[in-house]
Amino acid sequence: MTAPSTFGLSAEARNLHWLLSNLVEEVPGVHSVTVVSSDGLMLLSSDPGLATAETGARQTGPRGSSADLATIVSGIGSLTIGAAKLMDGGGVKQTMVAMDEGSVFVMSISDGSLLGVHATPDCDMSVIAYHMALFVGRAGHVLTPELRSELRKSMESTQ
Numbered sequence: 001m002t003a004p005s006t007f008g009l010s011a012e013a014r015n016l017h018w019l020l021s022n023l024v025e026e027v028p029g030v031h032s033v034t035v036v037s038s039d040g041l042m043l044l045s046s047d048p049g050l051a052t053a054e055t056g057a058r059q060t061g062p063r064g065s066s067a068d069l070a071t072i073v074s075g076i077g078s079l080t081i082g083a084a085k086l087m088d089g090g091g092v093k094q095t096m097v098a099m100d101e102g103s104v105f106v107m108s109i110s111d112g113s114l115l116g117v118h119a120t121p122d123c124d125m126s127v128i129a130y131h132m133a134l135f136v137g138r139a140g141h142v143l144t145p146e147l148r149s150e151l152r153k154s155m156e157s158t159q
Helices: 011-026 066-086 125-139 145-158
Strands: 030-036 042-045 094-099 102-108 114-119
Touching: 011 030, 011 042, 011 125, 011 145, 030 066, 042 066, 042 145, 066 094, 066 102, 066 114, 094 125, 102 125, 114 125
Parallel strands: none
Antiparallel strands: 030 042, 030 114, 094 102, 102 114
16 A cells, blocks of 8 residues: 655644554555544555566556545445434444455444455455554544545545
């Protein structure tokens, strides 16, 4: 993953970038990761389609665009929240979609934002869910409206 520039960002924003990078680099089977705000805007994203340091092999994200993963995560989140309301199921904690050629995981963050992970089909789902829960636990309390605004501006300047 090529880390986006964190120059000029607050300590909280730099910490979230580090947590996201760590999730991609340290968890086997993870292709790409994104954080999407409650209104569907991408706040943080890894960069799918780049060579990995260990193998030199290219990772593949959804259609090669971090915006595609953010769109997918936002849509899955909206669909599952609507389904939970219709079924009086309470809040949605996590959603997992297993496909022939990969998996997508979506986990709620305390402020209504969503963490999304695109992973390989043979990934260890419990390991990914565990690391996602760690990220959510660490990130949830710092995603203030001010930080979300800072992250949005940072994403806009890199696109």
